[in-house]
Amino acid sequence: MVKTVRENLWNQDTGAPALFGSCCRKCGAKYFPARKICWRCYSTDQEKIILSQRGTVYAFCNVFFKKNENDETPYTVGYVLLEDGITMPARICCPRESLKVGTPVVLEAGVTGLFPDGKEKPGYFFKLEVKEG
Amino acid sequence: MEVAVVGLGITRFGHLPHLSLEELGMEAAKKALKDAGIGPGDIQIACCANVLAPNLQNEFTIGQKILWELGINKIPVINVENACSSSSSAFYLACLAIQAGAGEVALVVGVEKMLVPRKNILDAVTGAPEAAAGFSLPAAFALKANRYMHKYGVNVEDLALVAVKNRRHGSLNPFAQYREPITKEDVLNSPVIAEPLTRLSCCPQSDGAAAVVICRNSMAKRFRSRPVYVSASVLLSGSYANPPSLSTWEADFRAAEKAYAMAGVGPEDLDVVELHDAFTIAEIMHYEGLGLATVGEGVRLVKEGFTFLGGNIPVNPSGGLLSRGHPLGATGVAQVLEIALQLRGEAGVRQVKGARVGLAHCMGGELHGDARSVTIHIFST
Numbered sequence: 001m002v003k004t005v006r007e008n009l010w011n012q013d014t015g016a017p018a019l020f021g022s023c024c025r026k027c028g029a030k031y032f033p034a035r036k037i038c039w040r041c042y043s044t045d046q047e048k049i050i051l052s053q054r055g056t057v058y059a060f061c062n063v064f065f066k067k068n069e070n071d072e073t074p075y076t077v078g079y080v081l082l083e084d085g086i087t088m089p090a091r092i093c094c095p096r097e098s099l100k101v102g103t104p105v106v107l108e109a110g111v112t113g114l115f116p117d118g119k120e121k122p123g124y125f126f127k128l129e130v131k132e133g
Numbered sequence: 134m135e136v137a138v139v140g141l142g143i144t145r146f147g148h149l150p151h152l153s154l155e156e157l158g159m160e161a162a163k164k165a166l167k168d169a170g171i172g173p174g175d176i177q178i179a180c181c182a183n184v185l186a187p188n189l190q191n192e193f194t195i196g197q198k199i200l201w202e203l204g205i206n207k208i209p210v211i212n213v214e215n216a217c218s219s220s221s222s223a224f225y226l227a228c229l230a231i232q233a234g235a236g237e238v239a240l241v242v243g244v245e246k247m248l249v250p251r252k253n254i255l256d257a258v259t260g261a262p263e264a265a266a267g268f269s270l271p272a273a274f275a276l277k278a279n280r281y282m283h284k285y286g287v288n289v290e291d292l293a294l295v296a297v298k299n300r301r302h303g304s305l306n307p308f309a310q311y312r313e314p315i316t317k318e319d320v321l322n323s324p325v326i327a328e329p330l331t332r333l334s335c336c337p338q339s340d341g342a343a344a345v346v347i348c349r350n351s352m353a354k355r356f357r358s359r360p361v362y363v364s365a366s367v368l369l370s371g372s373y374a375n376p377p378s379l380s381t382w383e384a385d386f387r388a389a390e391k392a393y394a395m396a397g398v399g400p401e402d403l404d405v406v407e408l409h410d411a412f413t414i415a416e417i418m419h420y421e422g423l424g425l426a427t428v429g430e431g432v433r434l435v436k437e438g439f440t441f442l443g444g445n446i447p448v449n450p451s452g453g454l455l456s457r458g459h460p461l462g463a464t465g466v467a468q469v470l471e472i473a474l475q476l477r478g479e480a481g482v483r484q485v486k487g488a489r490v491g492l493a494h495c496m497g498g499e500l501h502g503d504a505r506s507v508t509i510h511i512f513s514t
Contacts, residue, residue, distance in 0.1 A: 031375075033262060039373065059379050061275035062328040063267060074328070077267050078276060079377070079502065087376045087502075089263040101283045113267070123265055 017109035017124055019051040019088070032088045052083035053107040054129065060092055060099055070114035080105055080126050091125040104129040134395070136228045137353035137360040138473045138512070140169025140240075140346030146458035146467070147310040148248045149340040154183075154190055158199035158244035161342035161463075165240065166203075169346040170357025173204035176346070177236030180227045182213045182220035182243040183462035189249050199242060209235075214462075217409065218368075218497030219243065220343070221465025221508035227347055228366040228510075237349045243467070244342040245460035261500075271335055271412070273499045275327035278414035280379040282329070284429070287417075289329045291432040293320035295413040296333050296455050298441050303452020305442075305483040310339050310458030320413075334413040339458030343466040345473070361473040364490075365395035365511040370504070377502030384507040385422020385496070392492075392509040393424070400424035403446060403511075404488040405475045407468035409496040410453040420448070423494060423509075442483055450475065450483045468493040469510060476514050489514045 022034035026043035032051055037044055060078030076099065079087040091112050092105065105126035112123040142164025144157050152160070158181070166172065181196025192198065196210045209230075215222035220243025227239040263273070281287060297317055303309035315333060323332040346356075353360035369391070371384045393399050400423060408423065410416035417431035425446060426434050434440045440448035451457045451471040454464060472491035474480045491512045498505030 058376060059276040059280040061272055061279055062325075063269070063272050063275075064325040064327065065269075065271070067267075067269065071267075074325075075267060077272050079379070081376055085376075089261075089266045089268060091266045101280070125266075 017053065017107050019053070019107065019124065021049055021051045021084075022046040023049045030084050030086050032086060055080040055082040055105055055126070057092065057099060057101055057103045057105060058087050059101065062096060068116040070116060070118060072113065075113070091123065093125045094128045098128060134228060134232055134363045134366055135350045136231045136347055136363040136366070137350040138345055138363065138469065139348050139353055139356040139358055139360050140165040140171070141358070141470045141473055142166070142168060142345070143308050143343040143467060143470055144341050145308050146339045146341035146460060146463075150248070152340065154186060154192065154195060154244060154246045155199050155202060157246060157340060157342040158195065158242050159202055161244070161344040162199060162203055162240060162242050165344035165346050168358050171238070171346065175238050176205050176208060176240045178209050178227060178230050178239040179205060180211045180213055180223035180239070180241050182215075182223040182241075182465065183245060184214055184216060184219050185245060185247060185461060190246065195244065196242065199244065205240065215506045216497030217411065217459070217461055218465050218495040218506045218508045219462045221468065221493065221495040221510065222368055222497070222506060224345070224466060224469055224510065225366050225368045225508055228363055231347060231349055237352060239347050240344060241347065241466055242342065242344040243463035243465060245462040246340045247338040247460060248340050269327070270499060271327040271330055273502070274412040274414055275330045277379050277418065278329050278412070281414060281418065284380050287432050289321060290317060291436060292329065292334065292413040292417065293317045294432075294435045295410060295416045296320045298435055299410060299449050299453040299455040302442055302450050302483060303456025305481070306452050306457060309452040309456050310337055311452070311456045330412055330414070336411050336454035336459040339460040341458060341460035341463045341467070343463045343470050345466055345469055359477045361476045361512050361514060363510060364398070364513050365392040365509065367392040367395065367509045368506065370506050371500065373501045373503045375501065379502050381418060381428060382422055382496065382504045382507070384504045385419060388507040388509045389423045392511055396511040396513070398490055398511065402490050403492050405450060405472060405485040405491040406446060406448045406494065407451060407453070407471050407492070408448060408494040410449055410455050411459065413455070415496070416448065416453070419494060419496070423492065442485065447485050450480065450485060465493075465495045465508060468495060472512050476512055
């Protein structure tokens with residue numbers, strides 16, 4: 001399903017999607033995408049890390065207008081608050097009625113839409129966390 | 134500050150296919166010179182703001198193109214881009230130049246032509262993860278609206294009142310893009326762009342230009358018009374905290390504190406305000422950032438009528454971005470012009486009676502949930 005892997009955003013080396021961010025070795029601040037300089041303490045000593053795949057919906061909205069005719073609307077975008085304590089912007093693929101601020105979600109990789117030329121757009125998104133057992 | 138506004142010029146805002154970018158800028162600049170009662174040779178410094186011409190018209194250094202046509206040449210010309218607050222940033226720069234003694238008379242022009250066939254809804258941040266996720270500017274503000282409503286128990290009907298108010302004000306402004314009043318039902322029933330924001334909750338895209346002449350305040354009375362004095366000029370950028378607040382713009386609070394200290398006034402001293410109502414939710418959040426309401430209480434100002442013309446503190450008497458229109462590069466100067474008109478007592482049917490202190494607030498861009506730039510200017514008679 002996923003045709004390309006964008007370096008530093010995610011890959012499937014481990015058989016599961018992963019978000020690559022950075023962690024400041026000096027002050028511990030985490031970033032997505034990875035930063036070369038810490039915005040908090042200005043240190044350039046940054047470690048590449050894999051961020052948590054779980055989080056909660058921090059803010060979301062349903063988008064109804066189409067930027068190109070291949071867009072399937074409505075779709076949902078938002079900020080997910082990762083377990084690492086930082087938010088990241090993301091497509092959220094959940095039934096609209098189950099979505100609230102605070103809803104637990106997990107990372108997934110796949111096709112998030114179509115380019116104007118009809119080609120599949122690979123990327124990451126978050127879906128509802130399914131509790132086992 | 135030692136700066137006064139002495140000349141005002143604005144074009145009609147809207148869909149103006151018969152006018153080029155240069156013609157729009159020239160019309161506004163010519164009117165501003167005429168209002169000040171001066172000629173092209175009197176301008177010693179010029180700042181020109183524009184955002185999209187490099188993309189949409191394949192033009193750059195548009196300031197020289199406009200000004201040379203008017204006979205304004207040889208002087209320093211600075212082209213400024215700072216998203217929606219481009220021309221208020223240009224105004225800030227021109228104020229600094231006058232204050233620093235680099236010249237005595239300056240011209241600030243803001244010009245934009247957005248309604249061309251290539252144009253689409255603006256991306257929030259092209260190339261960033263936000264864009265990959267499908268964010269756009271309306272979506273970025275819809276996220277804030279949802280977060281704000283969740284946090285403070287506000288509903289969409291309250292937000293819609295902002296559009297109703299600004300359309301009512303815009304119906305009184307001959308230069309406004311939209312001059313038809315609308316109802317709350319019109320706002321709520323218009324097509325959803327990004328939930329909860331409907332089409333009438335979002336400002337339009339526009340063509341238009343605005344210009345002002347400023348000078349060293351000690352010489353302000355030599356000009357034809359009644360001067361309005363700049364008592365504070367502030368430009369700041371966001372801090373990009375993570376997690377972002379989304380229900381406030383932290384930069385608003387810092388900019389307001391600095392501007393009020395510089396002017397020696399507080400929010401309670403303001404008679405009239407123009408602020409950056411790109412979306413209905415934005416006006417509510419900016420009320421709070423400017424100290425007009427406490428955090429979480431912003432909707433009360435519009436629900437109880439305080440910010441309507443005739444209320445205690447009318448906000449966006451020009452119609453704001455929602456009604457006057459939003460040609461990105463022209464908006465900041467158009468706001469300054471409205472406040473100056475109000476303080477001169479020349480705002481006609483939308484005049485705020487006895488207005489003596491006014492504030493113009495502009496916010497430019499959206500990055501990681503925060504404001505890329507915020508400008509605040511305070512004026513007095």
